[in-house]
Amino acid sequence: MARKRFDDSNCSVARALNQVGDWWSLLIVLHAMYGTRRFVDFQQELGIAKNILCDRLARLVDNGVLKKVDVGEHGSRFEYRLTEKGRDLFPVVIALRQWGDKWNPAPDETPLDLRDKATGQPIQPVQVQNAEGDPITVRDVFVSGDGIPASKKDSA
Amino acid sequence: MARKRFDDSNCSVARALNQVGDWWSLLIVLHAMYGTRRFVDFQQELGIAKNILCDRLARLVDNGVLKKVDVGEHGSRFEYRLTEKGRDLFPVVIALRQWGDKWNPAPDETPLDLRDKATGQPIQPVQVQNAEGDPITVRDVFVSGDGIPASKKDSA
DNA sequence: CTAATTTGGTCTCTTAACGCAACTTTATTT
DNA sequence: AAATAAAGTTGCGTTAAGAGACCAAATTAG
Numbered sequence: 376m377a378r379k380r381f382d383d384s385n386c387s388v389a390r391a392l393n394q395v396g397d398w399w400s401l402l403i404v405l406h407a408m409y410g411t412r413r414f415v416d417f418q419q420e421l422g423i424a425k426n427i428l429c430d431r432l433a434r435l436v437d438n439g440v441l442k443k444v445d446v447g448e449h450g451s452r453f454e455y456r457l458t459e460k461g462r463d464l465f466p467v468v469i470a471l472r473q474w475g476d477k478w479n480p481a482p483d484e485t486p487l488d489l490r491d492k493a494t495g496q497p498i499q500p501v502q503v504q505n506a507e508g509d510p511i512t513v514r515d516v517f518v519s520g521d522g523i524p525a526s527k528k529d530s531a
Numbered sequence: 532m533a534r535k536r537f538d539d540s541n542c543s544v545a546r547a548l549n550q551v552g553d554w555w556s557l558l559i560v561l562h563a564m565y566g567t568r569r570f571v572d573f574q575q576e577l578g579i580a581k582n583i584l585c586d587r588l589a590r591l592v593d594n595g596v597l598k599k600v601d602v603g604e605h606g607s608r609f610e611y612r613l614t615e616k617g618r619d620l621f622p623v624v625i626a627l628r629q630w631g632d633k634w635n636p637a638p639d640e641t642p643l644d645l646r647d648k649a650t651g652q653p654i655q656p657v658q659v660q661n662a663e664g665d666p667i668t669v670r671d672v673f674v675s676g677d678g679i680p681a682s683k684k685d686s687a
Numbered sequence: 688c689t690a691a692t693t694t695g696g697t698c699t700c701t702t703a704a705c706g707c708a709a710c711t712t713t714a715t716t717t
Numbered sequence: 718a719a720a721t722a723a724a725g726t727t728g729c730g731t732t733a734a735g736a737g738a739c740c741a742a743a744t745t746a747g
Contacts, residue, residue, distance in 0.1 A: 385640055387631030388561050388624060394635065396554055398705095405544050408669045414724055424706045429725060439634070452714090452723060457669075460634045465669045466657045467630055468544065470622040475547030478595070478616045484541055488675040496662035498672060501622045506652035508664070513564045513613075513621045516654060519644040554734090570695050580735045585696060608694060608743090 394438045395464065399423055399431045404440060404461055405468050412454040440464070470501040550594045551620065555579055555587045560596060560617055561624050568610040596620070626657040 395401050402421055411417055418428055432455055435441040440461040444454045469489070476486035489498050502510040551557050558577055567573055574584055588611055591597040596617040600610045625645070632642035645654050658666040 385637055386558075386561075387635065387637065387642055388628045389558060390635045390637070391627045391631030392554065392557060396552075396557065398548065398552055401548060401552065402542075402545060405542075415722085418724095424708095425725070426707090426727085427705065430704095462669055463630055463634065466626040466659050467623065469659050470626050470657065471547045472544045474619055474623055475543030478619065479543065479546045479550065481541055481543065481546070486543060489672045490675045491661035491667055492671050492673050493667075494661055494663065497675070498667065499660045499662065499664070501626065501657060501659055503622050503625050503657055504655045505647035505650055506655065507650065508655070511647055511649075511654065513618050515648050516645045517648050518565075519646045519653075520641070571693085574695095580737085581696070582698085582736090583734065586734095 395435075395440065395467075397431070399427060400435060400440075401464075401468065401471070403428075403431055403435060404457070404464050407441065407455065407457050407461065408465065408468065412456060414453065414455070417455070435461070466501055469498070473500050551591075551596065551623075553587070555583060556591060556596075557620075557624065557627070559584075559587055559591060560613070560620050563597065563611065563613050563617065564621065564624065568612060570609065570611070573611070591617070622657055625654070629656050 395404060399421070403417060406417060406420055411420060414428065414432070417423070417432070418425055421428070423431075432441065432443075436443050436455070438460075439458055441455045442458050444456055446452055446454050472487070480486065490496060491498055503512075503516075505511050505515070551560060555577070559573060562573060562576055567576060570584065570588070573579070573588070574581060577584070579587075588597065588599075592599050592611070594616075595614055597611045598614050600612055602608055602610050628643070636642065646652060647654055659668075659672075661667050661671070
């Protein structure tokens, strides 16, 4: 299939997807956010083939999303930890989770109830906000400057 | 055995990725948000093979992200329009775009400057907020509902 | 009316990626 | 010294992606 690569695309979404847009990468990042750090744990939790996990971890390390740390403990043992770049995917993951919870709820399970440690209250739905902090939709935005032809500037 | 499917996964992120987590789907949704509606336009803008585009559009329609509308104009002509479910991916796409702009900026190009139509001001970075509206990170959240700390909760 | 064009696909074929399982390596525990 | 564990690597079969040719309905051109 020779999956297309967009390393040099002028679209930052395409470039982002190039780094975390494959099937497993975001799930690996997700589990890393929940505290998973070791190869075997990723493998068991995700049910991913070891060679694929190898490949994805290496790619995520190459892209600076994870860092590989030798913790020299109990034999050859490494940890894969999120970098700041990786932790910065938090809004992406949460937005995706909330979208999934809203539109594809599991029939027999309540969605994860994520709460703020400081307040104990549930977190808010992730939303796009204007400068005043009011939530806005795709219809409320336009592209300033260039990049998108004028005919495309009125959003869907 | 080809790509694993997680239709019945108890993880809403996995289920979400099952619908829009492949390489092209989110890019199609992105272009739909910028106003693209017709088959040929998607094809030309994305440089995607027609059979793949067919498949992705059909899948997005099946999943309720797009709807196919016969606008009976200039020959056999359809439009693929975002549903509410599709438009609801706006925070995901914007979060991904901002992440890409921040961490993988194009060397020779300024990122898209998205602005609010009402105020003319740039939109804010997408962030996860607690009940008070304060931004929080992955380190500030825990999973409520059981005694299992987030770090051990892999069903997420 | 007929021919060319546009739109939206389908078909075939090659190649690349996925997944499993078996094997390897290094280090640790018994 | 043998067994276990972690972290891969290799080989192989299956599947899906991608390019490009082909197809069909409606439309416009001539």
